[in-house]
Amino acid sequence: MMCLRRASVACCFTALLVASASPVHADPDTPGWGFGGDDGTNQQADTDADGTVSVEVGGVVFDRSKNGGGERAGALTSSTSWSPPPCWYAPKYTPEQLQKYLESIWNAESTGHEWDTEQREKYNADDEKKGFNKDKSGKGYWWGAYYDDGYPPGWDECDTEYFWVDEGDPPPADVPNAVTPQVLAELAYAEIQVPGTEVTLAPAEATKVNLPTWAWLDAAEFKPVSVTASVPVLGIEATATAEPVSLEIDPGTKDAEVYPASGVCEINDGRIGEPYTKGKADRTPPCGVKYLRSSGDDTFPLQATVTWTIDWTGSGGAGGDLPDGEFGAVQDVVVQEIQAVNR
Known part of the structure; x- marks a missing residue:
């Protein structure tokens, strides 16, 4: 199974999951699935059966203890054309977690040699000490995209590959929907x-x-x-x-x-x-x-x-x-x- 040369990591990971038949978040009935999971910790990836995918570090956590309830309760519809973000960026992996995650994709040889080579160069994967920013462990995270359960409509809106943000620094200004208090407020709106x-x-x-x-x-x-x-x-x-x-x-x-x-x-x-x-x-x-x-x-x-x-x-x-x-x-x-x- 071959991804396009310029495809995102998410695309190629999807190919890997299809090939392995052991998808993360493949079952909508799994607690935490989708936008507003039942366990309050949705957007946290489970580990694959063979342990090749690490738990994501920066998922959004919702506190719904003051939410409305009752048999007829339901979600709000905006009175305007505005809608909450279908996807957003937040911390996703430590250096070691990203290395484990990407190497499992490269080792499957499902994405093509040329793409793998480009990715290895991007993450300096051949440097055992500095690759994936391991020399910065504990001082930041690799950020990536998260999606609500409405994608693929939102899939194309968050196609930026993983990027590094030092601890305490804001995410790049040109990355849309990187988590800020306002983006979190918009995500909370969708959970009301x-x-x-x-x-x-x-x-x-x-x-x-x-x-x-x-x-x-x-x-x-x-x-x-x-x-x-x-x-x-x-x-x-x-x-x-x-x-x-x-x-x-x-x-x-x-x-x-x-x-x-x-x-x-x-x-x-x-x-x-x-x-x-x-x-x-x-x-x-x-x-x-x-x-x-x-x-x-x-x-x-x-x-x-x-x-x-x-x-x-x-x-x-x-x-x-x-x-x-x-x-x-x-x-x-x-x-x-x-x-x-x-x-």
């Missing part, structure tokens, strides 16, 4: 889970034509949530925090009126909407809907979407805002005609 957006309605089982229906969300669930992303070997981290600010209601039919008229219920005193209680029948709900016709034998698909603002703080006093996120759900609403009895 927010509670489901099924609103409570009154009347609950079925509402009536021309009768205002009150809508609200559980104030205990709709509070700020956050995720922290860090790279321990660099001592940097960032926390992205999502805070609910409004609920937008789409009644699912043009034959309806919403409260307020904009259909957007702003958060007030830590809650969205107001629970209905006895004695409020003659009041207009601060958040709700009034259907003007029956749903017949069907239902109307009410769409409830919560907007969350995102801000972040990070190492060295860094911080700022990221694009708002949205999360919504559809629930079926039965609307009946009011039955009148004539005597």
